[in-house]
Amino acid sequence: MPFEDLLKELAERRQRALAMGGPAKLAQRKAEGVLNARERLDRLFDAGTFIETGMLAVSNRPEDRLTTPADGKVGGFGRINGREAAALANDFTVKGASSANINIKKLKHLKLAAKKRGIPMVFLGESTGARMPDVMGASSIGSKDDPIEYQRMREVPWAAAVLGHCYGSSAWYGSMSDFCVMRKGAIMAVSSPRLISMATGRDVDPEELGGWRVHSEVSGLVDQVVDTDEQAIDAIKQFLSYLPSHHKEAPPVHPVPPGSDEAIKDVMKLVPEASNQVYDMRKVIASIVDKGSMFEMKARFGKTLVAALARLDGRTIGVIANNPLFKGGAIDADACQKVQSFMVLCDSFNIPIVMLVDQPGFLIGVEGEQKGVTGKVMNWLNAMTLCTVPKISIILRKSYGLAVSNMGAGGNADEVCCWVTAEVSFMKPEFGAKVVFGASPDEPEKFKEAVAKMNKGSTPYDMAAIYTAQNVIDPRDTREYLKRTLEIHRLRLTNGVGEHLMRTWPTSY
Numbered sequence: 001m002p003f004e005d006l007l008k009e010l011a012e013r014r015q016r017a018l019a020m021g022g023p024a025k026l027a028q029r030k031a032e033g034v035l036n037a038r039e040r041l042d043r044l045f046d047a048g049t050f051i052e053t054g055m056l057a058v059s060n061r062p063e064d065r066l067t068t069p070a071d072g073k074v075g076g077f078g079r080i081n082g083r084e085a086a087a088l089a090n091d092f093t094v095k096g097a098s099s100a101n102i103n104i105k106k107l108k109h110l111k112l113a114a115k116k117r118g119i120p121m122v123f124l125g126e127s128t129g130a131r132m133p134d135v136m137g138a139s140s141i142g143s144k145d146d147p148i149e150y151q152r153m154r155e156v157p158w159a160a161a162v163l164g165h166c167y168g169s170s171a172w173y174g175s176m177s178d179f180c181v182m183r184k185g186a187i188m189a190v191s192s193p194r195l196i197s198m199a200t201g202r203d204v205d206p207e208e209l210g211g212w213r214v215h216s217e218v219s220g221l222v223d224q225v226v227d228t229d230e231q232a233i234d235a236i237k238q239f240l241s242y243l244p245s246h247h248k249e250a251p252p253v254h255p256v257p258p259g260s261d262e263a264i265k266d267v268m269k270l271v272p273e274a275s276n277q278v279y280d281m282r283k284v285i286a287s288i289v290d291k292g293s294m295f296e297m298k299a300r301f302g303k304t305l306v307a308a309l310a311r312l313d314g315r316t317i318g319v320i321a322n323n324p325l326f327k328g329g330a331i332d333a334d335a336c337q338k339v340q341s342f343m344v345l346c347d348s349f350n351i352p353i354v355m356l357v358d359q360p361g362f363l364i365g366v367e368g369e370q371k372g373v374t375g376k377v378m379n380w381l382n383a384m385t386l387c388t389v390p391k392i393s394i395i396l397r398k399s400y401g402l403a404v405s406n407m408g409a410g411g412n413a414d415e416v417c418c419w420v421t422a423e424v425s426f427m428k429p430e431f432g433a434k435v436v437f438g439a440s441p442d443e444p445e446k447f448k449e450a451v452a453k454m455n456k457g458s459t460p461y462d463m464a465a466i467y468t469a470q471n472v473i474d475p476r477d478t479r480e481y482l483k484r485t486l487e488i489h490r491l492r493l494t495n496g497v498g499e500h501l502m503r504t505w506p507t508s509y
Contacts (some may be wrong), residue, residue: 224297
């Protein structure tokens with residue numbers, strides 16, 4: 001065949017791949033305000049940097065070869081804010097982006113290349129699940145020989161977006177990723193409502209099955225919720241900006257925005273003096289970290305605790321903070337799950353942790369016990385011992401019970417510091433007065449005396465006197481204290497890289 005004809009054939013095959021599922025399906029998506037797979041990749045990668053892999057792949061079933069451009073999954077490599085990354089976008093216009101032999105090979109190739117070359121992996125999910133009849137029978141589903149297909153060793157960051165109906169592999173990778181963002185209206189579940197209805201004989205509402213409220217507020221699998229595809233992809237890009245490209249390097253350093261040292265001067269206006277008055281800890285965090293750098297994770301889940309990436313003096317930190325605005329800051333089972341997940345992220349990718357403490361203990365009651373809160377508390381403490389990145393704990397107002405250790409004291413942080421307003425004890429003194437002395441507010445003098453006895457030895461200076469706290473500071477000095485202390489505790493001997501003892505910890509549990 002003449003050279004010109006060969007080139008013409010290549011151009012025609014490429015054009016068929018770029019046409020995806022055809023003009024009608026692409027027009028429908030546009031009318032719905034939803035990006036197609038290739039538009040999503042264009043949004044993700046820096047302009048002109050995308051190089052596709054597997055553009056000419058098609059189904060291995062002869063009858064489907066002309067109707068499966070790129071076999072329903074578009075993947076390749078490009079740069080995100082100047083750094084190399086790999087990505088796979090499911091093309092719902094081609095057989096519902098269903099998973100089949102060829103496109104799974106493409107997915108595995110991208111994952112392996114990302115792992116071997118030390119670049120992040122991004123999954124842009126939307127899929128009907130496994131492709132039938134391809135997977136029917138023992139010769140298909142029963143012949144798999146890849147025991148590490150779903151192994152996570154966290155060599156590189158994974159980020160995922162749930163951008164439509166996500167069943168099967170798109171749900172698996174959404175759930176396994178270090179960061180998962182979900183667009184409202186999308187669904188993530190093991191199987192589709194139709195299949196579940198057929199199996200159970202009952203109608204299933206998609207939103208109740210796996211909508212954004214389910215996964216952001218109940219399961220805790222989703223880190224952020226957004227309104228559009230564009231916002232979801234931008235959230236992934238922002239998340240990756242805090243992380244290194246791989247686990248053997250420190251996170252990137254960014255310029256410090258002008259005015260970052262100003263907000264901390266008014267921090268005491270954000271925190272009421274009375275320990276039983278509530279406030280929003282997120283405002284305190286924002287006053288400490290670099291201006292505009294707070295990036296909250298799982299904001300709708302385990303709300304008694306805040307987990308956020310941020311920057312301090314241009315360097316990435318992870319912030320774990322009690323939030324008295326919800327349930328008085330009492331730590332519940334969901335908050336335990338949330339903080340463990342966040343510590344795994346920080347430890348795996350060399351991100352120092354700052355803990356801001358204002359908690360009345362663990363939330364006790366039937367619901368917590370049914371959720372296995374005692375086991376989650378112990379998991380948290382075990383995670384603290386495995387977390388090898390620097391940990392700095394600052395007690396703002398109060399810290400009671402075993403949770404004192406969970407929030408960094410008891411040797412669980414490299415440095416413990418108290419604000420002058422701090423109070424540390426086994427339980428709230430008023431409760432102790434009732435339990436130990438049988439005192440009641442109905443007898444003011446007796447109750448006041450009992451409270452005073454239970455309050456003895458709980459000041460920040462008592463902590464400092466026994467060197468359980470290494471410092472007591474003016475709250476307005478918090479930002480400077482953290483900048484200096486984190487600089488001291490930087491992992492110099494290993495170029496900012498931790499031991500990653502938590503890298504095999506389950507993403508979801």
